[in-house]
Amino acid sequence: MGYDPENPMADRITDIGPPHYSKFHPPVIAKNKGKWLWHEITQPGVLVHKAESGDECWTIRVGAARLMSTQLIYEMCDIADAHCDGFLRFTTRNNVEFMVDDKAKVQPLLDDLASRGNKFPVGGTGAGVTNIVHTQGWIHCHTPATDASGVVKAVMDELFDYFTSMTLPAQVRIALACCLNMCGAVHASDIAILGVHRKPPMIDHSRITGVCELPLAISSCPLGAVKPAKAEVDGKEIKTVKVNNDRCMFCGNCYTMCPAMPLADPDGDGIAILVGGKVSNSRSAPKFSKLVIPFLPNTPPRWPETVEAVKNILEVYAGDARKYERIGEWAERIGWEKFFEKCNIPFTIKSVDDYRLAYDTWRTTTQFKYTNAIK
Amino acid sequence: MGYDPENPMADRITDIGPPHYSKFHPPVIAKNKGKWLWHEITQPGVLVHKAESGDECWTIRVGAARLMSTQLIYEMCDIADAHCDGFLRFTTRNNVEFMVDDKAKVQPLLDDLASRGNKFPVGGTGAGVTNIVHTQGWIHCHTPATDASGVVKAVMDELFDYFTSMTLPAQVRIALACCLNMCGAVHASDIAILGVHRKPPMIDHSRITGVCELPLAISSCPLGAVKPAKAEVDGKEIKTVKVNNDRCMFCGNCYTMCPAMPLADPDGDGIAILVGGKVSNSRSAPKFSKLVIPFLPNTPPRWPETVEAVKNILEVYAGDARKYERIGEWAERIGWEKFFEKCNIPFTIKSVDDYRLAYDTWRTTTQFKYTNAIK
Amino acid sequence: MAKHDTPLLDELESGPWPSFVTDMKRQAEKNPDCWDILGQLELSFRDKITHWKHGGIVGVFGYGGGIVGRYSDVPEQFPGVEHFHTVRVNQPASKYYSTENLRHLMKLWDKHGSGMTNMHGSTGDIILLGCRTEALEPFFWDLTHELGQDLGGSGSNLRTPANCLGQSRCEWSCYDTEEACHHLTMHYQDEIHRPAFPYKFKFKFSGCANDCVAALARSDFAVIGTWRDDIRIDQAAVKEYVAGNIVSNGGAHAGKDWGAFDIQKEVIDLCPTECMWMEGDELKIDNAECTRCMHCINVMPRALRPGAEQGASICIGAKAPILDGAQFATLIIPFIKVSAENEFENVIDVIENVWDWWMEVGKNRERVGETMQRVGLPTFIKVMGLDPLPQHVKEPRSNPYVFWSDEEVPGGFDRDVDEFRKRHAA
Amino acid sequence: MAKHDTPLLDELESGPWPSFVTDMKRQAEKNPDCWDILGQLELSFRDKITHWKHGGIVGVFGYGGGIVGRYSDVPEQFPGVEHFHTVRVNQPASKYYSTENLRHLMKLWDKHGSGMTNMHGSTGDIILLGCRTEALEPFFWDLTHELGQDLGGSGSNLRTPANCLGQSRCEWSCYDTEEACHHLTMHYQDEIHRPAFPYKFKFKFSGCANDCVAALARSDFAVIGTWRDDIRIDQAAVKEYVAGNIVSNGGAHAGKDWGAFDIQKEVIDLCPTECMWMEGDELKIDNAECTRCMHCINVMPRALRPGAEQGASICIGAKAPILDGAQFATLIIPFIKVSAENEFENVIDVIENVWDWWMEVGKNRERVGETMQRVGLPTFIKVMGLDPLPQHVKEPRSNPYVFWSDEEVPGGFDRDVDEFRKRHAA
Numbered sequence A, B: 001m002g003y004d005p006e007n008p009m010a011d012r013i014t015d016i017g018p019p020h021y022s023k024f025h026p027p028v029i030a031k032n033k034g035k036w037l038w039h040e041i042t043q044p045g046v047l048v049h050k051a052e053s054g055d056e057c058w059t060i061r062v063g064a065a066r067l068m069s070t071q072l073i074y075e076m077c078d079i080a081d082a083h084c085d086g087f088l089r090f091t092t093r094n095n096v097e098f099m100v101d102d103k104a105k106v107q108p109l110l111d112d113l114a115s116r117g118n119k120f121p122v123g124g125t126g127a128g129v130t131n132i133v134h135t136q137g138w139i140h141c142h143t144p145a146t147d148a149s150g151v152v153k154a155v156m157d158e159l160f161d162y163f164t165s166m167t168l169p170a171q172v173r174i175a176l177a178c179c180l181n182m183c184g185a186v187h188a189s190d191i192a193i194l195g196v197h198r199k200p201p202m203i204d205h206s207r208i209t210g211v212c213e214l215p216l217a218i219s220s221c222p223l224g225a226v227k228p229a230k231a232e233v234d235g236k237e238i239k240t241v242k243v244n245n246d247r248c249m250f251c252g253n254c255y256t257m258c259p260a261m262p263l264a265d266p267d268g269d270g271i272a273i274l275v276g277g278k279v280s281n282s283r284s285a286p287k288f289s290k291l292v293i294p295f296l297p298n299t300p301p302r303w304p305e306t307v308e309a310v311k312n313i314l315e316v317y318a319g320d321a322r323k324y325e326r327i328g329e330w331a332e333r334i335g336w337e338k339f340f341e342k343c344n345i346p347f348t349i350k351s352v353d354d355y356r357l358a359y360d361t362w363r364t365t366t367q368f369k370y371t372n373a374i375k
Numbered sequence C, D: 001m002a003k004h005d006t007p008l009l010d011e012l013e014s015g016p017w018p019s020f021v022t023d024m025k026r027q028a029e030k031n032p033d034c035w036d037i038l039g040q041l042e043l044s045f046r047d048k049i050t051h052w053k054h055g056g057i058v059g060v061f062g063y064g065g066g067i068v069g070r071y072s073d074v075p076e077q078f079p080g081v082e083h084f085h086t087v088r089v090n091q092p093a094s095k096y097y098s099t100e101n102l103r104h105l106m107k108l109w110d111k112h113g114s115g116m117t118n119m120h121g122s123t124g125d126i127i128l129l130g131c132r133t134e135a136l137e138p139f140f141w142d143l144t145h146e147l148g149q150d151l152g153g154s155g156s157n158l159r160t161p162a163n164c165l166g167q168s169r170c171e172w173s174c175y176d177t178e179e180a181c182h183h184l185t186m187h188y189q190d191e192i193h194r195p196a197f198p199y200k201f202k203f204k205f206s207g208c209a210n211d212c213v214a215a216l217a218r219s220d221f222a223v224i225g226t227w228r229d230d231i232r233i234d235q236a237a238v239k240e241y242v243a244g245n246i247v248s249n250g251g252a253h254a255g256k257d258w259g260a261f262d263i264q265k266e267v268i269d270l271c272p273t274e275c276m277w278m279e280g281d282e283l284k285i286d287n288a289e290c291t292r293c294m295h296c297i298n299v300m301p302r303a304l305r306p307g308a309e310q311g312a313s314i315c316i317g318a319k320a321p322i323l324d325g326a327q328f329a330t331l332i333i334p335f336i337k338v339s340a341e342n343e344f345e346n347v348i349d350v351i352e353n354v355w356d357w358w359m360e361v362g363k364n365r366e367r368v369g370e371t372m373q374r375v376g377l378p379t380f381i382k383v384m385g386l387d388p389l390p391q392h393v394k395e396p397r398s399n400p401y402v403f404w405s406d407e408e409v410p411g412g413f414d415r416d417v418d419e420f421r422k423r424h425a426a
């Protein structure tokens, strides 16, 4: 049985979609769906949901490196089999949740998890730092300006205590995207770690013919920096493109469209830090993250500059903001000029918008605070 | 003596600028300049300013149709001579101010003013409606879409009680501009009355040669609706322009640059109402006025639709806003959807921005209020 | 035994957070190709640059998505990752699993692929990380035949829909997010597997305005639960909160001493619409002013609940920054019933309305939000056949640049300049 | 006797607001040309359209502005307004007048023009409304010789500067607005009278953030008073306000019963930065958080005064909507001393810095705010030789589209693709 390469279409099954979720609901979930009354986080990483029926669902949330092996998943299954009737789930931020239907089952589960070294840290709930949403980086993608899993590991090691506690003014959502495509909620995160290129694409004239549709490459550039050109390859004149370096803002969209225009570079690439985004509509409307540190170098394996920058912002915020105040809400209340002062981040011209809707970010009032930026 | 047309350059005086203001300061002003301590509005239109010296300057503010004759100005001078040591001033909103240095001189001045019919209404201070800043309209300009002085007279007649009292939540600044050039603070007024065209320009091919520089006319259009064209005039082919009517948004800039492209029209032209602008930095930053009624017809001599619309907004605001709250601050607090509901103004597609920075006005949150607009 | 030295990666084995390096090394003991993943990643750590080639179109027969092709640019050094394609398996709604299902899936991946995964990808899929081209069809066969599971999306198609866990375990969900997600995923299998759009298109379903699946920020079509009537108040529980007998915000702030619960400061003053107040010890809400932001409910889950007349808002057009800058989704349908009873027919109507238009006017690689920006919101509202609402905008336009059409203006656009000149000398 | 029937205009003679129609009729008794103003205006009221021709360049010798040419498009019907040019006479700063000066000016206008005026134009000038071309030079001669006065601006030049009355009668003015306005008007007579700019350029001077001359909304170069130290508090007066012995907001709300003064609600809660509080009966201000918005001072003028270290903010680039939409001015210099002592030298430096650049790069008919938008604020800050400040923006950029220059990036932009390919197979 199985796939027959000689006869690939035989018995082919397609378009069946995912299994119905109801097959995977733990019994307490299946029974009480739509009839939950309230919840409480009884300790970091442990939630109880109370149903109209009186039933309780106890959830133990566990941090995970999203990049994980089948071995590790088997181990999770072992745990779920031992404690949770053989069910588990993953959250929208790549944590793992083990659910039990009785308070008495919580401690044994926690003990089991704790017995397995640092593999299953319990936490990620409430006013703390939960798992970092991130992307591929050097493990799989072709356009990254930094790594993903490595940076995340370094940052989470440093912020670990905030994962296992709930001492912050509000939840803090950190995300990482390894390039401007931003495969993640980096554009709307409390703290965003963003891989950025800083060198314009090279043109691989000897490859461009065949692998690129030139008109697409040309029209891909939002700033019109890519123009038609001619070049000599092996003595023959070919049609190719050139880039007006002065107009390039390193978005990488041309490379997405044309493999002969690579832009990654060991010295050019690195990390920008954006802060103050949020997704929820709670209190204030969703906000975009704002660029506050335009560049930090790529320094594997532990990216100390990035780790330090993230930690610094987080801790200044933790010490200064009010209960329930997200980072962006805090920065807006105190004023962004104060944000830079309090976090001791030098303000650079790179933080001043000059893209499409830029005017709306200019300060068109006399209202401002004096900070150390004003000499 | 005087100008000699035969010898225009003889004894010519130029570039002498205005007289020094200090020549025109009433004595109490000259003496106490820079040393004022506080002020109080003792009744509508009457202000007292107290100086460190103990001196007092009593100001009586008087409304004026900005369009005024020399006769009227002589009469003002008579009043100033009789009561104010021969000085007076005009405010930045075209009111007239008579100043005296003693409380005892106030009532006689008020009596004198009152004795002169409706020429010198006292008011325009504090939380009321002061004079309408306006422009030329049909009295002098070539591009208006409505009149200025006539509309203002009609509106002020109706709002007169708000000029002579201080019963509103805050100051209400009304402005009128007769075309999109907005020669006035219409773009930042609590209530703005704006003359708007609605027909694209005609092209006067028989006039265009000579009076227009075609490239300037073409580049004047912000939407690129003006294109080069040819036409036959008196059997000869001439270079001219044509307008893509679908792209025209009636800004009139082409007519400014090219007299052969008139766009005014009795049926096309009329008035739009914008609200919620402010200039001061007090409490909130300056705000632009927002378009809430896209069109009301020109109905001289008293523009009842416009008068009614302005009065309605003013009175709904007066009844609903908090003390110190400007119209725009009120609308933002209650939400613009509630503004439309409370003022009973139908919301039209014309109020939805589709110009350059439009995206920033889209509602990108789930936060909204249910109003009668939602069926 | 390690095939390559990985001194840099080894540094990531210490520290309290789970180490993917340690994990991968363990996996490599079972699947030696993983040494080459580690080796190439170590090289990237050293070179500070990726070592993957650009793209590469691979897939399974009949599908236009679900696989992302990937080849090493240093295949001689790391033959184990010469081909390293990812497979996007469509996750079950809400991401609950039975261990039976999960073990089986992992077994298949051990058989056909690297044994490394991402649980889950940013869009929501199960990402199976790295296999050779030859393995794709066999894996797909086993996946469909043995597990009855299928691939998710990639390319210019409907991407794998995702949802917050909703009513399954959350007291606030205003509609059944997982059923909506599952139903629409099944309904649109063709659109998921066969690219026919100008560019990618994403659905996300959140049960309330907290938006735990980031729908407003990350999906072209966001369905976010809300209600139409009044917040349900249990005044007895309000008193308990005020008395300090129930922990605020479901205990989310329990790690720090923020002082005694203060309903005025923590709830009433933070309500964005200022529509709450105390009358004696009763909490009052002027529901007509409430924008259902969830804050008060979040803080007092035992006292406050969403209203009973539930449904959702539909917001359209979110996307990441490429090209014109990031967009949040714009509120297009303030309130709609979302129900399995009518098989989500009314939601489907909205979706198809958007698609019909976008497939016609959308340019190549133009997200629907970008098309909306290009044509303008007024046009979008018109083509969607909707009434313009003040709820569509934060504020009315501040520029006066209004379009009018010929029919709207008495007498129309055409005028006779010679007639005009008779009354107005030039 | 009326020369034309004006039934529509006559309707505007009733009502409590002063009637320009009545006034003009009175004037017409002295200057019969005014009948034709009324007549043509009546025709416009009937036709619902202007009856003035487009523009017309007229002026006085040697000046490129100050006169706005105007001709009737129905001159046969209204010969009195066949020519109807306006003269913009530069107003004295703050618009104080002696009756002597004003009478004399009016006398000249009776002699040379229609006798109708606008007191004042939106920019600030005395607008003398309507005269014939032949009258321009004689009027100008008399104006300069008899009165020692001059024309203001029009065209692509520096427009007549204007100011709020400032220290002359306002307790809040943080610098001498009228002296600044007068001094710069005199300093720049050439720029006012001879167009040399890409487009118009306006100065406005307000003494504080209340901005009573609308500088931030209406001038290319706005100088708006502010301070650097602490708000001066008279605690005794605070107590008087709290006790209700002094009327709030200088009596501005006296016409309605808003209840007893409530310092918490009316001052502290409305402070945009929340930097005020009561300590017992003392009012405290955390001045480092204050943005000097003026609200608290407006409400309690006898208790609070601007700080003593005074100066101004310079904001650049306001304009009306044509072409790209209206702009408010952008904060460019947060704090600058503005003083007659150094003849405003430092302010002049800023002005010339802006002009030097704008005159070089500004396009024809491009306001400086539009040039700023075209090149971007970062470039503008750079060409102005300023340090970028967080105070320049409301918030940092949210898109990641940052420009870097060759010199900023190690190794520069030039790379060798063949070298690259050696390490990265294509």
Ligand code: SRM
Binding pocket: A039, A041, A047, A090, A091, A092, A093, A094, A095, A124, A125, A126, A127, A130, A131, A133, A170, A171, A173, A185, A188, A189, A190, A277, A278, A279, A280, A281, A282, A326, C094, C163, C164, C165, C166, C169, C170, C171, C172, C210, C211, C212, C213, C214, C249, C250, C252, C298, C299
């Ligand atoms: C499990 C999960 C949904 C899922 O389908 O997987 C979930 C579950 C809950 N969320 Fe969430 N949220 C989850 C992702 C999110 C996200 C999405 C994201 O971060 O990418 C958001 C939007 C984040 C943002 O705004 O940037 C989110 C914004 C919220 C909020 C709004 C908080 C705020 O004040 O802005 C609440 C309300 C609260 O915490 O008071 C909330 C509340 C909750 C509650 C209390 C709902 C309930 O009654 O069960 C759940 C437990 C919260 C906790 O752990 O503290 N959840 N929640 C997700 C867990 C992610 C994780 O592993 O850490």
Ligand code: SRM
Binding pocket: B039, B041, B047, B090, B091, B092, B093, B094, B095, B124, B125, B126, B127, B130, B131, B133, B170, B171, B173, B185, B188, B189, B190, B277, B278, B279, B280, B281, B282, B326, D094, D163, D164, D165, D166, D169, D170, D171, D172, D210, D211, D212, D213, D214, D249, D250, D252, D298, D299
């Ligand atoms: C006389 C004048 C200045 C001048 O040089 O001519 C003036 C004079 C005063 N203004 Fe003003 N303002 C004058 C135009 C303005 C303008 C400009 C405009 O309207 O075009 C503004 C900005 C308007 C806006 O924001 O849209 C203006 C915004 C203010 C404010 C801010 C109010 C607010 O809360 O937003 C105050 C403070 C207050 O009233 O509490 C103020 C306060 C004052 C004070 C109390 C200042 C003082 O201590 O003397 C003066 C008397 C106010 C009154 O009449 O109620 N003045 N004031 C102008 C009178 C215009 C008129 O005839 O009505």
Ligand code: SRM
Binding pocket: A134, A135, A136, A140, A141, A142, A143, A181, A182, A183, A184, A185, A256, C068, C070, C086, C088, C118, C120, C121, C122, C123, C124, C125, C126, C127, C152, C153, C160, C200, C202, C218, C219, C318, C319, C320, C321, C322, C323, C367
């Ligand atoms: C695997 C994944 C990241 C991850 O590590 O989780 C991913 C990986 C890629 N994304 Fe993504 N995107 C992934 C979720 C997202 C998201 C988040 C989401 O869906 O919620 C976004 C932001 C939301 C959005 O759609 O706007 C996202 C925005 C992009 C963009 C920018 C699109 C835009 O309109 O701005 C691109 C560029 C493109 O399409 O050419 C992109 C392109 C890519 C490509 C295909 C690279 C490319 O240049 O073509 C990446 C392949 C990586 C690889 O080697 O496997 N990816 N991508 C995510 C999909 C996994 C899954 O199916 O679950």
Ligand code: SRM
Binding pocket: B134, B135, B136, B140, B141, B142, B143, B181, B182, B183, B184, B185, B256, D068, D070, D086, D088, D118, D120, D121, D122, D123, D124, D125, D126, D127, D152, D153, D160, D200, D202, D218, D219, D318, D319, D320, D321, D322, D323, D367
């Ligand atoms: C007389 C006056 C209106 C009034 O009734 O008070 C006026 C009248 C004209 N303005 Fe103005 N503007 C007048 C103050 C303004 C103001 C207000 C201000 O200066 O504070 C503005 C808005 C602020 C600004 O500068 O942006 C203003 C913005 C315009 C514009 C649009 C400019 C823009 O960049 O958007 C134009 C169009 C143009 O320049 O072609 C314009 C053009 C005109 C022209 C010259 C018409 C034209 O198409 O060329 C008008 C001549 C009318 C006439 O027949 O006399 N006028 N104009 C004001 C000048 C009187 C004075 O000197 O005191």
Ligand code: SF4
Binding pocket: A135, A136, A137, A141, A142, A143, A144, A145, A177, A178, A179, A180, A181, A182, A183
């Ligand atoms: S963010 Fe960029 S580099 Fe990272 S996975 Fe997405 S497309 Fe690839």
Ligand code: SF4
Binding pocket: A200, A201, A220, A221, A222, A223, A224, A225, A226, A243, A247, A248, A249, A250, A251, A252, A253, A254, A255, A263
């Ligand atoms: S990286 Fe972006 S800005 Fe630079 S040339 Fe390529 S597409 Fe254009």
Ligand code: SF4
Binding pocket: B135, B136, B137, B141, B142, B143, B144, B145, B177, B178, B179, B180, B181, B182, B183
């Ligand atoms: S607003 Fe328009 S019509 Fe009115 S005076 Fe100014 S330019 Fe003329």
Ligand code: SF4
Binding pocket: B200, B201, B220, B221, B222, B223, B224, B225, B226, B243, B247, B248, B249, B250, B251, B252, B253, B254, B255, B263
């Ligand atoms: S009125 Fe404005 S939009 Fe219309 S053609 Fe003229 S310049 Fe263009």
Ligand code: SF4
Binding pocket: C164, C165, C166, C167, C170, C171, C172, C173, C174, C206, C207, C208, C209, C210, C211, C212, C213
């Ligand atoms: S979005 Fe709302 S309904 Fe869904 S899990 Fe989050 S809080 Fe619950």
Ligand code: SF4
Binding pocket: A283, C270, C271, C272, C273, C274, C275, C276, C285, C289, C290, C291, C292, C293, C294, C295, C296, C297
């Ligand atoms: S849901 Fe939000 S807006 Fe509504 S009452 Fe609660 S806090 Fe206020």
Ligand code: SF4
Binding pocket: D164, D165, D166, D167, D170, D171, D172, D173, D174, D206, D207, D208, D209, D210, D211, D212, D213
């Ligand atoms: S701007 Fe300030 S200083 Fe000038 S008059 Fe107004 S309140 Fe006084």
Ligand code: SF4
Binding pocket: B283, D270, D271, D272, D273, D274, D275, D276, D285, D289, D290, D291, D292, D293, D294, D295, D296, D297
């Ligand atoms: S001036 Fe404004 S910001 Fe400063 S304390 Fe007073 S109210 Fe607050």
